[in-house]
Amino acid sequence: MTTAQPLSTDPFLPGPRVRVAGSATGPLAGLTFAVKDLIDVADSPTAGGNPDWPRVYPTPTRHAGVVQTLLDAGASAVGKTVTDEVSLGILGENAHDGTPLNPAAPDRVPGGSSSGSASAVAAGACDFALGTDTGGSVRVPASFCGLYGIRPTHGRIDFSGICVQAPSSDTCGWFARDAATFARVGEVLFGQVMPDRLPHTLLVAADALGFADAAVQEAMAPQIERLAALIGNRRDVTLAPQGLSVWQRAQRVLQSSEAWQTFEPWLDACNPRMAFSVARSLIQGSMMTDAERSAASLMRIEARARLARLLPPGTILCLPTTPFPAPLRGLPLGALHPLRERIACLTSHGGLTGVPQVNLPGAHVDGAPVGLSILGARGTDLDLIRLAVALEG
Incomplete structure (x- = not known):
């Protein structure tokens, strides 16, 4: 009740x-x-x-x-x-x-x-x-x-x-x-028990790591070394050959377009009160063209193919979850948009490819947390969780 x-x-x-x-x-x-x-x-x-x-x-x-x-x-x-x-x-x-x-x-x-x-x-x-x-x-x-x-x-x-x-x-x-x-x-x-096995290959997304602040890269290093020691086989790869910002743009087009379709009836019926940044996002979604959506859909196909190739059974990929730790509260509106754009460059692969991702805590920059993420092929969620348990233990 x-x-x-x-x-x-x-x-x-x-x-x-x-x-x-x-x-x-x-x-x-x-x-x-x-x-x-x-x-x-x-x-x-x-x-x-x-x-x-x-x-x-x-x-x-x-x-x-x-x-x-x-x-x-x-x-x-x-x-x-x-x-x-x-x-x-x-x-x-x-x-x-x-x-x-x-x-x-x-x-x-x-x-x-x-x-x-x-x-x-x-x-x-x-x-x-x-x-x-x-x-x-x-x-x-x-x-x-x-x-x-x-x-x-x-x-x-x-x-x-x-x-x-x-x-x-x-x-x-x-x-x-x-x-x-x-x-x-x-x-x-x-609805399943965690597997006993651990992955045998660790990929480090060098482009995503390089995109993060230098202090974040330094903070990530010990965690990446722990992962490599546990798994035993490490190599550096490029996550997004077309560019992280290109993947970000494709995800933004697709997500914003769908969000506009979702919320348009509510906007028409209620003319709701909302923050400027939220209203701006919806307006941008309403302005996406068929040509933009078509190009973004093609990029989604490329991104999914890229992850499928990088992540065969037994392989995981790691990257910084965010390019910096949490920003200060109460920043001016004009300072927030560039921060959101940078964050999205390291998160857009989720919506584009649908693969599972787990954030691992432990790193800090200037006393504030910043996470390292591990990704696996579709359906390997519990394999990632099993690795998180092994790392904490």
């Missing part, structure tokens, strides 16, 4: 604190989780980070599929969390609900759009939390808040009961502070 209690004072939990008890027994019994406010919890409004979204999105009468699976496995939901407006953001600042705290670096943003979920886990308010990732919305806050986070293989996690942005890129992932909890959740959501 869902219960709503008085308004929460937590910086990551908007509105009523939702509590739903999980089954008394199960592999996740005793664990608690929070839910991004794009994901349905029965009898609790899904606000989507915008005060006008509920006008066309009625209060759900059933849980999202992923929430029901976790409850059935024994985990209990303890709250809904702040999201960037209708998932259209990457830094975690929401003009309506405020910016959740980054407990790992309080003077910096938490990353978005799953900002509140990352904040809740990093603060210890719950054991794990659900987020969505279309263009980096789990990976980026995981990097900025020093957490384990996953963008699963596209289509592998049930997306029913979750607000859509761009269907060809939308995924549902989660955050955890430790690899053991991260893995327990993965085995439940994927």
Whole structure:
């Protein structure tokens, strides 16, 4: 049963604190989780980070599929969390609900759009939390808040009961502070036990590593060496021969076009209040041409072929999750757009190729976390999680 209690004072939990008890027994019994406010919890409004979204999105009468699976496995939901407006953001600042705290670096943003979920886990308010990732919305806050986070293989996690942005890129992932909890959740959501094997080949994306700030490259070096020592075979490769910015542009065209198609009926019906950056993104999506979409679709085919070639069985690829640690809170609007563009150059492969990606915490720059990511072929999500457990152990 869902219960709503008085308004929460937590910086990551908007509105009523939702509590739903999980089954008394199960592999996740005793664990608690929070839910991004794009994901349905029965009898609790899904606000989507915008005060006008509920006008066309009625209060759900059933849980999202992923929430029901976790409850059935024994985990209990303890709250809904702040999201960037209708998932259209990457830094975690929401003009309506405020910016959740980054407990790992309080003077910096938490990353978005799953900002509140990352904040809740990093603060210890719950054991794990659900987020969505279309263009980096789990990976980026995981990097900025020093957490384990996953963008699963596209289509592998049930997306029913979750607000859509761009269907060809939308995924549902989660955050955890430790690899053991991260893995327990993965085995439940994927319905499989982690494999015993580890990969035998490590690829380092030299172009992505070189794209990151010099301090990030230096901070990544010990983690990459640990990976290489564990796996035993390392070589450098180029992730995006056409250029990381070319892949970024293709993903932007496809994602923005789909987001416009998703939200146009809502805009027409409600003329909603929204932040300038969110409105600008939607306007840009509305202006994409058929020629741009056709070219971007071809680039998606090339990117998928590239990853399929780079990632045969037993091979993983690593790269910085973000090119820098979390920016400071409250930066001027004009300073934010270039930061978003740079981040997208290291996250666009997710939507383009659909491969799974796990953020590994551990590195820091000037005291702020920054993550290293590992990628595998489609369907190798649990192999990546198994490697994360091995590294932490």
